[in-house]
Amino acid sequence: MPAPELSPADVPQLDLLVVASHPDDAEISVGGTILAHLAAGKRVGVVDLTDGEPTPHGDPATRAQETAAATELLGLTWRHNLGLKNRHLTDDHAARAALAGVFRLTRPQVVLGHAPTDTHPDHVRAARLTADARFWAKLSKTDQPGQPNAESGGLPGEPFFPPKLYHFWSVHLREIPTPAFCVDITGHLERKLAAVKCYHSQVVVGRDQSFPTVIDDLETRARYWGWATHTTHAEPLGSAESVGVKSLFDLG
Amino acid sequence: MPAPELSPADVPQLDLLVVASHPDDAEISVGGTILAHLAAGKRVGVVDLTDGEPTPHGDPATRAQETAAATELLGLTWRHNLGLKNRHLTDDHAARAALAGVFRLTRPQVVLGHAPTDTHPDHVRAARLTADARFWAKLSKTDQPGQPNAESGGLPGEPFFPPKLYHFWSVHLREIPTPAFCVDITGHLERKLAAVKCYHSQVVVGRDQSFPTVIDDLETRARYWGWATHTTHAEPLGSAESVGVKSLFDLG
């Protein structure tokens, strides 16, 4: 799927941007966090790095329709597909420049990206790519020869470094997270799962629907992290840096 | 110093309670956190487990005056000395019951106590004692024979379990903290240091005043944790449990 031209005029500024490898990764990993922040009035976007196809039961057109349905259900402020190549994701300079451009145009205060360890090679590269692109997004003089995107006039927008980068854990590697904190998604689980189920070709078709299904697993994990942080449902996030708080009473 | 009788009628309900081994530990470790929460309108108290004497240059009367001055400077809602024996602190059942009683009367949402590892044996026992007393504070039927404080009518007040317990790091052990988070104390450092300096017998008398002094050390550490969390000054806190947040934008 070739990436649609990203027209700066059409790109909204965001509070929170999720960078996901494949359409459905954002929903699966931080669908509740997305919903909770939208409900709180934040502008939340998702950039999918690839179209996620081929898969056993999907195809590009179907996946795009499923993505649109999930986007609608979540009520995302903005969603964009970067058009990188599924299964072949690499953390090269071209991909870095493309994602850095998204950061410069959307200017999110918080970026959520993949955890650095995972089973899916695309996820591992996405983690690296997201961290790298965050740094490139702040570079000046990118229109000089040899600099990022210089041949096409340099990176779009103004230099910008997203102040916070946290990472989420996906479904492939059953690593026990060591979260920096967990986001309370109580009240948002049902819709999160509905958004995941929009990806019918991924989570339903051809899969054994006996207990526990992928959806059951997501429910269990949301409950587990809710239990761990004294609430009903939650999603864990990691951070390479220590987190700061203004007040102890801002913690759940 | 015999503990003054704790009259329930005089004990205010608190939002935040700091449990410290010796008068000056609260100021040294979380003086900024205390000030930041007082400034935000929270009711903040300190319970000192012992009177901290003898020390090389102190005596009980002087230490009490210094404590009063620091308390005044901080503007604490409430401060109490539990009258346990300095240098001989033990995590026995009597001490546990005494501290549990304080928790039941003050009913804080958050308790701050010593980290479990430290060089000062009193601090190590205080850490254990604080965690244990937190649990005892929620017990019912404490007026039955053989139960905590039963001989004197049981634990005072109603059963109460302080929902959050975090721990702070003191000055003796130069362990590198692994904070769960850092509290932004920007704007409160000067007053924190002034409160510490109230303990003239502890931090000034008989100490080499050449760089770096104890006060210099505190400034360095506040700056370090401020640097680490992208602010000016901060204090690190640990947690045995993962922390939860309602919004990513509640983090500094």
Add this chain to the structure above:
Amino acid sequence: MPAPELSPADVPQLDLLVVASHPDDAEISVGGTILAHLAAGKRVGVVDLTDGEPTPHGDPATRAQETAAATELLGLTWRHNLGLKNRHLTDDHAARAALAGVFRLTRPQVVLGHAPTDTHPDHVRAARLTADARFWAKLSKTDQPGQPNAESGGLPGEPFFPPKLYHFWSVHLREIPTPAFCVDITGHLERKLAAVKCYHSQVVVGRDQSFPTVIDDLETRARYWGWATHTTHAEPLGSAESVGVKSLFDLG
């Protein structure tokens, strides 16, 4: 509750022994592991250190009946109450000798005890006590003056060091375990939960029965650790030592 006299003639040799602070801790923490090993033909026992009373809605007679019902439901080979004092558990020499005696008489290949960190002070002492008693159980010459239990004829039975000690996590501290491994309890969860529910005075009476209840929490955690180890339900266990295996195909 005074501990019944432990008659060596009546004590069976065991494969697996669980040491728990209060009746219901064994069921809550490793009820599935108990059932899985009983189903595999192992002799499994539980030693409860205290009678667990008083509690808000329990009393010694009720708790004893509940314990008997749970024991029956599990089909335990042997269960014994050591009669130490609830809420006041200490890791002193008398308690150590009493538990060491149990180890010498039951001679289990594997002991399961509490994790060293927990919110309940009894659990913390139980962890220490179990590790200490394991060592004392192997001592010779305990009938010499000044040696463990010498005044009452020394430790019963022959010296014995249980080869393996693993620890389990309870419900009070919502610490994220770092398990050495997880035991597959698939097929045993329903009965485990039934055994826990025998403790009606603890998990039902006076508790809010809306979601999530204590039972819901246990189900979530069993599922989480099942998910983490590619099975349906599991219980995590910790180990201070590395574990050894004869074959990679002995792992689940």
Add this chain to the structure above:
Amino acid sequence: MPAPELSPADVPQLDLLVVASHPDDAEISVGGTILAHLAAGKRVGVVDLTDGEPTPHGDPATRAQETAAATELLGLTWRHNLGLKNRHLTDDHAARAALAGVFRLTRPQVVLGHAPTDTHPDHVRAARLTADARFWAKLSKTDQPGQPNAESGGLPGEPFFPPKLYHFWSVHLREIPTPAFCVDITGHLERKLAAVKCYHSQVVVGRDQSFPTVIDDLETRARYWGWATHTTHAEPLGSAESVGVKSLFDLG
């Protein structure tokens, strides 16, 4: 050394497959584990990613003979050289496809690969490559344009995801392993060392034969991990995921 054509008809299905950078890495790191599983009747294979040459005292023909001798001594079910370039190993898509093909044809229940940190750059890439190829091995529709190996008809065999991946530690980096578990290789050390010594050009020629030699080091480490797990000799293995067990009595 160009990789010999891998004829699916000649590739046996395996229980256990070791992926090693250079011929001798499998013997050095998990020679005992290989022997223990062969002795237990398992089908065990090794895929060497490169031919390991040049080296100071080796050459391709000698190394191939040494490899053949070690293979014979171990009694491996199958061994294959993937023909990637020694010293220049990269975790690119072509290498990933080649190794994924091996996984699909051999269909091992357990894969052993290099630890993610090491001193030899080939080992670091091999770790990444093994994890990535494991994921690619399960992909469907690989014969579509732009998909893995599509130009040559797609990945061979049927989609297959090796259920378990553990990692071993090599000799270059003297990192202290944090093993998930250790495999008991008691009774197999002598033959393991004999297999390593087959690589005469690598471990004997031109090396100081005074104590401690490479062979002495291997003996020490096997004994150390044996000591650590209460047996005579063992090899440590790591895991990104928690391990599950059916029975506590399956652990050594």
Add this chain to the structure above:
Amino acid sequence: MPAPELSPADVPQLDLLVVASHPDDAEISVGGTILAHLAAGKRVGVVDLTDGEPTPHGDPATRAQETAAATELLGLTWRHNLGLKNRHLTDDHAARAALAGVFRLTRPQVVLGHAPTDTHPDHVRAARLTADARFWAKLSKTDQPGQPNAESGGLPGEPFFPPKLYHFWSVHLREIPTPAFCVDITGHLERKLAAVKCYHSQVVVGRDQSFPTVIDDLETRARYWGWATHTTHAEPLGSAESVGVKSLFDLG
């Protein structure tokens, strides 16, 4: 064994002091470190907290003779038995005062004590006791009523805080150490093992002398840590604080 009166006049000042639970623990754990520092001209002492008896094949007289022989073989500057009760070691105030007195009289720059986790309950208490006594050793005004040893005139000598405390690992718990650093004991292993063998009643009598013996185990571990730090034999030490160095070339 009643502790002989510690006559200040007879106590030498030391560079390095090892605090061990039982005679043979110092030799087993840091015998090489002791020898290496004696060889470098340092004054090295050992304080044994208990006499280590009873044991299956020992008795106080034999153990004392063995200790004397080992002391002679090592060439220790000073050795003292504190006379605390074997198997019943507690970290109480009397024991703390007694050990603090030793620190004040010997004034070592470095103290080596037991690691905080171990299988032997005495070792666990010794670890705590050593850390606590180190702090008490610096206290002033210990001759005031209610202060350490006040009833017998207070702690002996002048206040002194041993600047460095490191911990060693014993043989009971087969935990994998995470050393802060390893001490090169190359050239000293043979004599270390000879010193351990002086404890004939402990390491030879009644023990299976087939491979691997306790002595074999010690050799393996010395080699393992030697391997890990690029030398022949070494002993690992832990530290609660980060270590500092003046020059990178002071590291082995």
Add this chain to the structure above:
Amino acid sequence: MPAPELSPADVPQLDLLVVASHPDDAEISVGGTILAHLAAGKRVGVVDLTDGEPTPHGDPATRAQETAAATELLGLTWRHNLGLKNRHLTDDHAARAALAGVFRLTRPQVVLGHAPTDTHPDHVRAARLTADARFWAKLSKTDQPGQPNAESGGLPGEPFFPPKLYHFWSVHLREIPTPAFCVDITGHLERKLAAVKCYHSQVVVGRDQSFPTVIDDLETRARYWGWATHTTHAEPLGSAESVGVKSLFDLG
């Protein structure tokens, strides 16, 4: 900036070599360590991988002058720019060969390189590149077809493996280091900061000069690590391997 031809005749043998991504990284991260070792008579060099330009306020000529001034101020034995491309640093084979050549010609006993995690993508690649080049530096037969630099006659100099590699932490990622040890730089901080300030285009021009500046941050961190290791100023270094010491008295 094209790399000047590295003439072996002009390259001195070094004791310590710092590998930095951009001119100013060496000064910022280990400027004190450099000065302390130069003061102790060691030969210390820096290899900058790129010229560090473009930057918002710098240009190649200015940066080169600043670098020359800092080099002069430090009194470096040798400094070299490898001419790799700023912002586009990759850990490819050509870069690996170039850096390996530097190692073979300078033959340092200790190499200091970037920590493996960082925010700047160049730093992450530099960490990998430094570790990889260290290994390649020891390879023989590099003049054979297909081997490193074979087309230009192979790697220069003789095979050499720098015995020690430690890593330093930079300013971008505010990760809390877990140092293997800290180097005492007391007495060298002022000159370190002066060397950093030579990079006027980087740390002064266009930057807010209100507290805390980049220079203030460096001072804080030097003090923090000095505090942590009981000295005035220090710099932390990490190590993948355990460190060894000959004497406990070689530690600060």
